[in-house]
Amino acid sequence: MxxxxxxxxxxxxxxxxxxxxxxxxxxxxxxxxxxxxxxxxxxxxxxxxxxxxxxxxxxxxxxxxxxxxxxxxxxxxxxxxxxxxxxxxxxxxxxxxxxxxxxxxxxxxxxxxxxxxxxxxxxDAGDLINDRVQSVHNAFNARLNMDMRIEDFVGLFELPMAFDCVMIMLTGFHRLFQQHGPDLLTQGKLQSLMNHSLFEDVGYDGLMSTHMKLNKNGDLLMPFQLMIYDANEGMVAFGMTDIEASYVTYYENGQLTFNGGLTTPPWDGSYRVFELPVVSVIRTRLLALFCVGVVFCSLGLMGLILLRNNPVIKRASVAHNLLFTCACFISYLKLLFYSFNPSPSRCYNLWWPFPISSSIIMVSLICKNQVLSILADSPKRVKGPSTCSKVFPGDSDFILCMHLFGCCMGNNDTCKNQASHNKLWILLSMCFWKQYNLKLVGALCNLYLLFFISPCRHSSPNVYRKEV
Incomplete structure (x- = not known):
């Protein structure tokens, strides 16, 4: 087995x-x-x-x-x-x-x-019917003038265990006297040396095992045998640990039966997360989209920095567009979390990038573009309604609506406070699939926003009065 x-x-x-x-x-x-x-x-x-x-x-x-x-x-x-x-x-x-x-x-x-x-x-003390045990057993019967069977000596009274315990203590005392002499004992100066380390490894070959050692708790280091009760009220040994109890070697003695006739151990670890092949494809697409978004954000930042003195860029406000680009980059971080295996912590991390980026974009977009729209339609304008006043407010409203929609849907993540122990992998899968299409649309909207860095790029430099 x-x-x-x-x-x-x-x-x-x-x-x-x-x-x-x-x-x-x-x-x-x-x-x-x-x-x-x-x-x-x-x-x-x-x-x-x-x-x-x-x-x-x-x-x-x-x-x-x-x-x-x-x-x-x-x-x-x-x-x-x-x-x-x-x-x-x-x-x-x-x-x-x-x-x-x-x-x-x-x-x-x-x-x-x-x-x-x-x-x-x-x-597990191994085979206790050996020459050493037989010798001590004979001396025990001779000293006490008894006729105890060796089976009772080993099994009923467990005397080999007591014999080894006493011998380890006596061997430790003997070593202490050899190192310091009996004079310190009479003076009461050996008390500080009386601890379990004195008996941990005295080099004693006992009846239960050879070269007996104690652990830090004072317990004898020995292998442990694993036994299980069967339905017939009998015990069946099915495994043995090493002396440090760090691993188990199972016996090849047939089928192991647990309570109720089960032949396999109940699952004792975290529930397994199964990944379908289509999930791997989606993760690859989202990771590719994340890379594309990072490239576009980087190009946008470089363009804004290098062309910050350009009149068109100045009219569009370098600060506002830098803020837009950074918000888009934060939003793309959410796509990165989908590249890893689902877990409660990663599912929770899907919450913060999208609302933060949406809030940054909404606040800046609303404040600036509503002012531009009012000024463009003002009676003091130099020309007729500009392309900016017709196109850009509509574009900004569209992007704003998409981000609002994303925030509302994102707040319904199934993983929030519902990482149940027995349905964890199902909930994580729901959290993953539920937001895939939504985040795909949101990422494309962010790309569209990056192309619209200059809100008045269709206008001539003299669209607005100098007083503006």
Whole structure:
């Protein structure tokens, strides 16, 4: 059997239900691992109905699929039963813990009904029936004058674990005495050296593994075995981690079955965004249009700067046209955001360029051209109605209407505050498709505006009186 281990960033649908007072300790480890969890819930050892109901609501609101139960065996068992009564222990959910769930069958006889698909993570000590274990077992029976079976020595009482723990401590003390001597011990000056670093790596070959090491929390570094309960109330080992628990090697032992008979793990990461081929074509067109717009804006800026002393450009107002050109450039930035994969942040970035550019153009366009229109139709004009007074106000009104239309439609972006967890890719697609035609028309309008840099280019220099 082969399963794909998700990368760290995809663990977006985990939650932890932790028994107090170990909440801060466990949550700190979770944060240091770099995983992002939607919720971490601390609970008192004695579960209350209100706490369980709060956990139930939190799991539903966070839309988690993998729930880690951290606590004693009884805490894990009781919490599993309570959540099962709320209908959360079913197909589509995976519960896991490092302790085997236990509960009083008199109070919770249905515990075994909720064990289907439960994942148990426990340290793997390997084969403990070896020569070293046999030697210590014989010495143990001889010293205590007992006849304990080696199966009980290893499995029932877990004495190899206790033996290795004591030996690591004694080895650390022995190394400390060799380095500093017993005199400092009698003087009480070795207290500052008594910390977990003294026992992290003492070079001890134990019964459970060779060259035993401790991590910064004082836990033994050892591989962890992954086991899952099947519908027949038995456990099936399906994987093993490395000593650092950084990756999982899955066993080739047949089909893995989760709760409800599912043979594939529930999806635990961010929802996938599918891109149709036609979307790639549209993105290419928008990117090409963005490049064309940038070129035209750059040429317009260069023309205004180089020809700023030209009488026609002066009459058209260099400052106003620079403002128009910069506004067009800001508007074209919106097309650039369509070239990337949809995401909530990029969808929100589609909001600001178009309204800002439209506002700049509208304010400048209305103020200047209404004045020009009034002056051109004034009784004090030198000639009849100019081409500027007939053509330009109509052109400006057309462009103004298009920008107003774009602003009104842009404010209906579907992505705004609606990036729902289960329909994100649909909403982003709607946001993309909804504005494509509108922005295409708006970009063409901006190109049209750039050609109209000089509002009175059809007029002669003596159209207006010098008093104007």
């Amino acid at each position: 082969s399963l794909e281990l998700p990368v760290r960033d995809s663990f977006a649908h985990f939650t932890t239900l932790i028994r107090m007072p170990s909440f801060e300790f466990v949550s700190g480890d979770i944060s240091r691992c770099g995983h992002k969890y939607p919720s971490q819930l601390g609970s008192k050892p004695a579960l209350e109905e209100s706490a369980v109901y709060y956990a139930y609501l939190s799991i539903l609101n966070a839309n988690v699929r993998y729930i880690i139960l951290s606590g004693s065996n009884e805490f894990v068992g009781n919490l599993l039963v309570f959540l099962g009564r709320y209908g959360l222990v079913r197909a589509g959910y995976v519960y896991m813990s490092y302790n085997d769930p236990t509960a009083s069958l008199d109070k919770h006889p249905e515990l075994m009904d909720y064990m289907d698909g439960f994942v148990l993570i426990q340290g």
